[in-house]
Amino acid sequence: MTAHRPISPPSGAVFPAAARALFAQAYPDQPAKLTHGMAGHPLLSLDALATLAERMPSGSVEYNLGKLPLGVRPEETPSNGLTLGETIRTIESNGSWAVLKNVERDPAYASLLDGALAELEPIVGEKTGPMLHREAFIFLSSPDSVTPFHMDPEHNILLQIMGTKTMTVFPARDEELVPAQKSEEFHGGGHRNLVWQDGFKARGTAVTLLPGDAIHVPVKAPHFVENGPTVSVSLSVTWRSDRSVAEGELHSFNALLRRRGLPVGAVSAAPERQGLRRLAYRVMRKLGA
The missing domain is CATH 1.10.8 (Helicase, Ruva Protein; domain 3)
Structure with a gap:
């Protein structure tokens, strides 16, 4: 796996100095609530994202009904019966969830990713080495949608752009939450969703995100997300490291x-x-x- 192209700092800071300091204290093993300056960016409006989604390959998009149990099985996830463009343009009322994957393949969105990560690269490099396989994902959720209990293989910062959501984050490397054999299956291509038990909830930390807030989620830290009463748009900037x-x-x-x-x-x-x-x-x- 090789490092991505060199990146240059943006003209205006995405993460203010205080956010970078908090990130430096937390990275790589602890979650941290941060702030950012990307809310209101024109490339992250619903119209711009619907246009982006319609030109993306089908394998780079995923969408379904949004009100799901925390422990839903992947094969039981229900479709919403709409096209992706319809899903995004009517997401306020259609009860859906969608993700646009690898949006950095579009040059304009690559610039968003590069601008954000340029500010964090010195911190990351000192602790876990070069940023590898950098990617960006955009999540869109109808009011009151739920993203089930799951984990991700990347270092991740989720930037809240529009609306509100609450992410409940759990400790990484807790084998009661993520048994060893689940990790082995996951790294062999298994699904990200985890088995949920109600007793787990007390172990998590709930973090409410407003536009301009962000959260650092460590590699494979289990989490679930509950959307607020309005449409939510979030940008996730991720990378791998020698550690991951x-x-x-x-x-x-x-x-x-x-x-x-x-x-x-x-x-x-x-x-x-x-x-x-x-x-x-x-x-x-x-x-x-």
Whole structure:
């Protein structure tokens, strides 16, 4: 995996100095509520996003009805019966949720991603090395929509652009929330949704986001999202690091060992330092194991 193109700072700061300081204290392992200056950007209006969505490949969009149980199974997620353009243009009343993936493939939206990450790159580089595989996602939600309990493989900052939402974030590396075998399945291509139990809720921290707020979500920190009473638009800027890549390799190695009835190893809080196990995995994968 290679680093993305070099990036240059924007003309105006996306993250003010106080937000960058909070991010530096939290990154990479703790969530943190931040602020940003991207609310009201014309590329993030509903009309602009509907136009963007209609020119995106079908594999880069996902949308469905928005009022879902926290623990819905992926195969049980209901369709809303609309086209994507219709979904976005009428999202205030159609009870839906949508995500536009990899919007950085569009040059204008690539500039948004680059501008935001340029300010964080020095902090990230000092702690987890170069930013790898940088991506941007845009989430649109009808009033009162719910994004079920799930986890993501990237370092992530979610910027709230329009409307309000509450994200409840849970500790990463809690094996009661995310059993080891779920992590192994996830890194092998399994779905992001997790099994929900009502007793989990007390372990989470609920963070309400207004336009101009943002939240740093650590790699694989479980979370769910409850939208407020108006349409919500959020921009997610993400990247991988040697740490996140290493974690994926080590869980994949454990999956390989488990399938063969061999003992699995622990994945530490600093998996990038587990060089011997990573090397063993790469050798076995190269040999077709």
